[in-house]
Amino acid sequence: MENPINQKRGSGLSAIALVLLIVAFVAAWFYVKPQWEEVSGMSKGRDELLTERQNASDKLVELQKLQQELSSSSEVSQETTLAAIPEKLEQEKLIRDLSDIAQKNNMLLGSINFGIGQTSTDSGIDKVQVNLNVTGSQSDLISFLRGLEGSSRKLVVKNIAVQLGEAALGSRVNFNVSAEAYYQGSI
Incomplete structure (x- = not known):
């Protein structure tokens, strides 16, 4: 049979280990939770920035197409305008x-x-x-x-x-x- 002192000591050590485990878990929770919230916020911010970037890229492509259309038509427009402006006052x-x-x-x-x-x-x-x-x-x-x-x-x-x-x-x-x-x- 085991010694009652050893039995008390084992259960006391188990209780201390359990308390230390709970304290470690609570300490880790208070340390990790703000970091976790910060990472979540950064992730949301990153997603918003990626969406803005995609919208800006789409707008840029649209504007480049428009610029290309305008530049091709503006040469004709410039020639027409120059034809409407005589060389002298007359x-x-x-x-x-x-x-x-x-x-x-x-x-x-x-x-x-x-x-x-x-x-x-x-x-x-x-x-x-x-x-x-x-x-x-x-x-x-x-x-x-x-x-x-x-x-x-x-x-x-x-x-x-x-x-x-x-x-x-x-x-x-x-x-x-x-x-x-x-x-x-x-x-």
Whole structure:
């Protein structure tokens, strides 16, 4: 038979071992749990970053396709734009063109004023300010502006001022139209 002291000692050692095991488990739990939460948070953050990266990659591919489409069409657009910009100012031809556009759209062209030309050093394209005084109805003005847009020469309308006309003219109104005409001054 075993000695009762040895038996008490064995059960005491077992109890101490069990308490030490529980203390070690609790200590490990308090040490590992924050680390585990940090790793879980980092894993979620990594997943979110991977999703953002994939979305950005998809957007980049889409933008590259769009850029490729635009670059192929922009060469044609550039040639068309350059064809709409004469090499010289050609004021006489510009006056005739503006007069024809006004007549075709039932507008009475009162006066044309030219400003001082401005040079764009980057592109070599020069522009001159053109102020037109035209008389007509609102619908005629809209047609006139569409005629300017459809002109064979590059014209950009910058400003329109409206002035009520005389009663003798009926529903006609005076319009002051400021536009820019472009030409290839240094090319």
